[in-house]
Amino acid sequence: MDNNIALQAIEVSKSYANHKALNKVSIEVPSQSIFGLLGPNGAGKTTLIRIINLISVMDEGKVLLNGQPISTKDIVNIGYLPEERGLYKKMKVGEQAVYLAQLKGMTKRDAMKQLKLWFDKFEIGSWWNKKVEELSKGMAQKVQFIVTVLHKPDLLIFDEPFSGFDPINVNLLKDEIIKLRENGSTIIFSTHNMASVEELCDNIALINNSETVLSGKIHEIKENHKSNIFEVAYKSQSELNLPHNSYSISGSKTIRDIHYSTIKMNNGSTSNELLQQIIPHVEVISFREILPSINDIFIKEVSK
Amino acid sequence: MNKIFLIIQREYLSRVKKRSFIVMTIIGPILMAAMIILPAYLADWSQATEKRIAVLDETGWFLEKFKDQENLTFYYVFGNLEDEKETALTVNGDLLLYIPKTELNIPVNSELYSVKQPGLNVTSYIKSVMKQLVENKKLLASGIDPEVIKSAKVNINLQTIKVDEGGIEKKSNTEVEVGLAIFSGILIYFFIFMFGVQVLKGVMEEKSNRIVEVIISSVKPFQLMLGKIFGVALVGLTQFLLWIILTLIIVGIFQSGALTDSNSAMEMLENSDVLKNAGKSGIDPMLMVNEVVGGINLKVMIFSFIFYFLGGYLLYSSLFAAIGGAIDHDTDSQQFMLPVSIPLIFAIALSGVIINQPDSSMAVWMSMIPFTSPITMMMRIPFGVPIWQIWTSMGLLVVGFVFTTWMAGKIYKTGILMYGQKVSYAIIWKWLTKKY
Numbered sequence: 001m002d003n004n005i006a007l008q009a010i011e012v013s014k015s016y017a018n019h020k021a022l023n024k025v026s027i028e029v030p031s032q033s034i035f036g037l038l039g040p041n042g043a044g045k046t047t048l049i050r051i052i053n054l055i056s057v058m059d060e061g062k063v064l065l066n067g068q069p070i071s072t073k074d075i076v077n078i079g080y081l082p083e084e085r086g087l088y089k090k091m092k093v094g095e096q097a098v099y100l101a102q103l104k105g106m107t108k109r110d111a112m113k114q115l116k117l118w119f120d121k122f123e124i125g126s127w128w129n130k131k132v133e134e135l136s137k138g139m140a141q142k143v144q145f146i147v148t149v150l151h152k153p154d155l156l157i158f159d160e161p162f163s164g165f166d167p168i169n170v171n172l173l174k175d176e177i178i179k180l181r182e183n184g185s186t187i188i189f190s191t192h193n194m195a196s197v198e199e200l201c202d203n204i205a206l207i208n209n210s211e212t213v214l215s216g217k218i219h220e221i222k223e224n225h226k227s228n229i230f231e232v233a234y235k236s237q238s239e240l241n242l243p244h245n246s247y248s249i250s251g252s253k254t255i256r257d258i259h260y261s262t263i264k265m266n267n268g269s270t271s272n273e274l275l276q277q278i279i280p281h282v283e284v285i286s287f288r289e290i291l292p293s294i295n296d297i298f299i300k301e302v303s304k
Numbered sequence: 305m306n307k308i309f310l311i312i313q314r315e316y317l318s319r320v321k322k323r324s325f326i327v328m329t330i331i332g333p334i335l336m337a338a339m340i341i342l343p344a345y346l347a348d349w350s351q352a353t354e355k356r357i358a359v360l361d362e363t364g365w366f367l368e369k370f371k372d373q374e375n376l377t378f379y380y381v382f383g384n385l386e387d388e389k390e391t392a393l394t395v396n397g398d399l400l401l402y403i404p405k406t407e408l409n410i411p412v413n414s415e416l417y418s419v420k421q422p423g424l425n426v427t428s429y430i431k432s433v434m435k436q437l438v439e440n441k442k443l444l445a446s447g448i449d450p451e452v453i454k455s456a457k458v459n460i461n462l463q464t465i466k467v468d469e470g471g472i473e474k475k476s477n478t479e480v481e482v483g484l485a486i487f488s489g490i491l492i493y494f495f496i497f498m499f500g501v502q503v504l505k506g507v508m509e510e511k512s513n514r515i516v517e518v519i520i521s522s523v524k525p526f527q528l529m530l531g532k533i534f535g536v537a538l539v540g541l542t543q544f545l546l547w548i549i550l551t552l553i554i555v556g557i558f559q560s561g562a563l564t565d566s567n568s569a570m571e572m573l574e575n576s577d578v579l580k581n582a583g584k585s586g587i588d589p590m591l592m593v594n595e596v597v598g599g600i601n602l603k604v605m606i607f608s609f610i611f612y613f614l615g616g617y618l619l620y621s622s623l624f625a626a627i628g629g630a631i632d633h634d635t636d637s638q639q640f641m642l643p644v645s646i647p648l649i650f651a652i653a654l655s656g657v658i659i660n661q662p663d664s665s666m667a668v669w670m671s672m673i674p675f676t677s678p679i680t681m682m683m684r685i686p687f688g689v690p691i692w693q694i695w696t697s698m699g700l701l702v703v704g705f706v707f708t709t710w711m712a713g714k715i716y717k718t719g720i721l722m723y724g725q726k727v728s729y730a731i732i733w734k735w736l737t738k739k740y
Contacts (some may be wrong), residue, residue, distance in 0.1 A: 053521050055721070072524075080521040084723065086514030091318065102310050103522040144518070 005067075006031035006186040007052065007155060012061030014047055021047040023210040024061070029188055029203070031066075034181055036201035036218075037190040038294075040302050043207045045190045046083060049159055052188075053080050065155065076105040081148040083159035083190075087132045087140055094128035097147050104151045111150065118146045122172075137164050145173065149180060156180060158189040162196060174200060194295040204294070208302050218294070225297050228265040229290045230274065233258055236282035247274060258285060307523045308531045315506065315535025320542065329543055333550035340551075341558045355399060355426065358392040360385060362405040365441075370401075370433055376426065389417055401430060410438060481686040485659050488609055489683040493652050496616045496678065497645070499540040503621040504637065506532050507628030507716070516720045525717035529629075530709070533621050537614060544613075608685055608694065615701040616678030619708050620648070626712035629719035630727045630735075647675035655683055662687040672697050674704025711736065 007029040014022040022044045029035040039045050050056040052063055054072060063070045065077075087096055094115065101111035119125045122142055132140060141164050149156060158177075162170050177200060181187055191197060197204060198218070205215035214221060229250070234240065239252055240261050246269045252261040259282075265274060271289065278284060292300075319325055358381045361367060370378040381388045385402055392400040399418040403411050414434065416422060440450040507529075510516040519528055627640040651670060658667045662684045671681040671689070677697045681689070718735040719727070 050721070055517070055520055075522060078521070080518075082514075082517040082521070084514045084517055086518070088318075088509075088515055089513055099310065099314055100518065100522070103307055103519065105522075147518075 004031040005029065006033075006065070007188070008062075008064040008067075009048065009052070010062045010064070012048065012051060012058050012063065014044075014051065014056065014058050020210050022051075022058075022207075025207060025210070025212050027205045027212065027215060029186055031186045032181060032184055033202040034177065034187045034189065034200050036197045036204040037188055037207065038194075038197065038204055038298060039190075039207035044210045045207055046159060048207070049080075049082075049157055049188070049190060052157065053078060076151065077154045079104075079148040079151065079153035079156045081144060081156075081158045081161055083163075085141075085144050087143065089131070089133040091132060092128070093130050093132060093135070093143055096132065097143060097150070100147045101150050106151050114150050115146070118150065122146065138166060138169055141165055142169065145176070149176075152185075154185060156185050156187045158187065158191075160191055161189055162191060162193050170196070194293065194298060197294050206298065206301055213301050213304075214297070221297065222291050222294075225292045225300070226289070227292070228267075229262055230265065230271060230287065231260060231262050231290055232278060232287050233260050233285040234278070234282040235259070235285065240278065240282055242277060247277070262290065308527050308534075311523070311528060311531025312535040312538065315532050316538050316542075319502070319536065319539045325539070325543070329546050329550070332543070332547045333554055336547065336551045337554035337558070340555055355422075356396070357399045357401055357426070358388060358396075359401045359403070360388050361401075361403045363403055363409075363411040365411055365437060366403060366434065369437055370430070373429060376429070393417060393419055399426070403434075410442070412438065482659055484605070484686040485662075485683040486655065488605070488686075489652065489655055489679045492609070492613055492616060492678050492682055493648060495540055495544070495613055496620050496648065499536050499617055500621045500624040502536050502539070503533055504624040504628040504641075506536065507625050507720070508631070508634070508637075511629065511632070511720050520717075520720070525720060526713045529622070529625050529713060529716050533618065533625060533709075536621065537617055540613075540617065604694075605685060608698075609682060611698060612678040612682050612701070615674075615698070615705055619674055619678075619701065619705040620644070622705065622709040622712035626715040626719070629716035630722075630732060631719075632723065632725070632727075636727065647673075648679065651676040651679035655679075658683050659687075662689075668693065672700055674701045677701055 005028050007027075009025060009027045011024040011026055012022055013020070013024055025044065025048060027035075027037070027048075037045050037048070047056060051058045052070065054070065054075065065074050091099075097115050098108060098111045101115070102108060106114070116125075119128065124139070124142060127135065127139065127143070132143075135143070145161070148158070161173060161177075165173060174196065177187060177189075189200075201218050203215070203217050204221065206213050232240070235257065236259060239254075239259055240249065242249060242263070246266045248264050248266070250262050250264050252259060254260070263274065265271070271287075275284070275287060354375050354377075356377050356379065357370075359366065359370060359378055360381050360383070367380060372378060381392070381400075383391075389400050389402075392398045397419070399416060399422060402415045402417065404413060404415075405411075406413065411434070414430070416427065416430065443450050443453065510519070510528075516528075523531075623644050624641075627637060627644065631637055631640065654666075654670070657664075658670065658680055661667060667680060667684060670676040671684055671693065677700065681694070681697050685694070715732055715735050719732075725731070
């Protein structure tokens with residue numbers, strides 16, 4: 001199943017009255033994986049998501065779902081949590097959830113049954129007869145999440161799912177998203193929360209200025225962007241001084257008698273060689289390679 | 305298709321369950337029934353209490369001239385003003401009419417003392433008696449017999465009779481027709497606005513609550529818009545029907561109550577202005593109502609009212625939906641609402657002209673153009689409109705609302721996803737012409 005592509009966007013272009021929102025953007029989302037769609041504000045993420053949801057019409061390109069061009073009959077197989085999301089304020093929570101589920105094609109009975117399960121799981125059963133305006137923002141977000149996943153769609157699209165949640169609920173949501181993947185769903189999510197990208201995503205694509213600038217498996221991207229930097233922590237009377245020109249110390253600091261040095265390795269040498277150089281001089285406490293965070297890669301790519 | 309019904313159902317139920325709908329549904333018929341019943345009831349009421357009036361006439365002209373009326377008796381006193389006022393008002397609880405002696409010897413001034421404000425029927429009776437008496441005396445003084453004047457007075461009774469194409473004569477009464485024309489025109493205007501604005505508010509609510517994108521990921525924006533428009537239309541029809549039924553029930557209850565009070569329903573009808581005239585001219589008012597209403601063809605009236613209400617509503621509410629979709633804030637709605645509603649306001653403003661000349665070419669044109677036809681045609685129908693004109697106008701209205709709905713759909717589906725953009729006519733034009 002690993003090599004199956006669930007969703008594929010091929011050279012999708014879209015322009016609005018005075019700007020090009022997407023310029024030949026392509027993404028590939030493997031099935032049963034979590035895909036992170038990244039990019040600065042206004043890069044075109046929401047436009048792409050809306051095109052996948054058939055809310056907007058693309059000018060050029062193709063979107064394939066399981067190899068077939070996406071069409072209105074696929075709508076019931078997609079769950080979408082938009083960035084701009086809300087509920088009818090005057091409607092009761094339960095009534096509203098049933099209504100939204102029915103719009104996704106569920107029967108009333110089925111919707112009630114599934115909702116009961118989710119409401120119990122999130123321990124919000126007592127909200128059923130409350131009006132939405134009585135709920136806090138975070139509470140309403142939980143209801144919205146339930147409504148998005150209720151009809152068990154194969155493809156789930158979350159646009160900024162964590163905004164408005166407190167850390168406890170962010171974790172709850174993360175767990176649920178991982179469970180959904182385990183149960184066979186393919187998940188696309190767009191976020192500015194880079195920590196959650198590292199934690200959850202299998203693959204990412206970075207869109208900037210309406211174009212895809214980066215895409216692939218997350219660990220491959222990190223490998224490709226690493227710049228052979230290591231951090232050594234050690235005890236010593238004086239700071240480390242490496243005469244060898246294969247290495248250069250790019251920074252150092254001292255915290256409670258422990259020195260930390262970041263060392264950039266020049267081409268051709270290995271980490272073991274570096275260690276051999278260091279050990280005679282100081283007492284090494286830790287030694288690790290510094291991989292660039294998605295955050296660093298994001299900033300680097302966007303500010304190019 | 306199934307999804308549209310879900311939307312219609314939600315729109316309908318959420319509005320019908322609202323407190324404001326229930327309040328309106330109850331208050332509307334009460335007001336309407338009050339308009340029908342109150343005049344008769346009030347007239348009845350003011351006569352209910354027995355009033356006695358003491359007359360202190362210093363001129364001596366009016367002695368025994370005031371005759372006792374229903375609930376009104378006169379008696380004469382001859383003391384001085386202060387004493388008689390005291391006795392009449394405080395001791396007996398009566399009224400005191402004081403006619404002072406004047407230097408010219410023609411009494412034109414009089415004073416009526418009372419604890420409570422005397423009714424109009426009391427003052428007008430006193431005035432008319434005094435007026436007639438003084439006039440007669442003046443006429444006699446100049447050598448004219450009042451009887452001659454009286455016999456010279458005539459009542460002109462003008463019965464207008466409409467002759468239709470087949471040469472069949474129908475009695476018509478312009479006043480009834482004018483009343484019906486104004487009533488139905490204003491009712492359509494009121495309904496289009498009231499429910500059109502509900503559509504606008506509903507769309508804006510969905511946009512500002514940010515639920516719209518959740519919904520249009522399940523249904524097409526056009527389906528959402530149509531569902532809302534039809535749902536609100538059903539609310540309008542429900543309210544309208546409830547109003548009619550409840551009004552009839554309330555009027556019915558009061559009528560039967562009035563009948564046992566030995567006040568016939570006729571009496572109530574006579575209080576309406578139109579019929580009062582008829583009563584004066586010696587025609588049986590009930591007979592007249594039947595003849596006139598029979599001349600208007602009620603079936604055509606009711607059918608066309610429902611048609612023009614729905615047609616006009618569909619035309620305007622789709623435009624209102626487009627406005628609601630395009631704008632972000634309540635405050636922006638005014639600049640777009642006004643141009644859209646100008647034709648409606650125009651049709652109402654010209655109602656006087658149209659009712660005066662229901663067959664003028666302006667009236668005919670206005671009843672053809674879909675933006676004004678719902679109001680103008682409803683104002684013309686009571687006066688009789690050639691059937692081909694009605695069909696043409698209805699056909700054009702259907703074409704009109706199909707067109708506006710299509711156009712509104714394009715504006716709507718783009719507008720609802722635009723946040724924080726200042727909308728102008730130029731931008732809306734772009735939305736209309738470019739595919740999004």
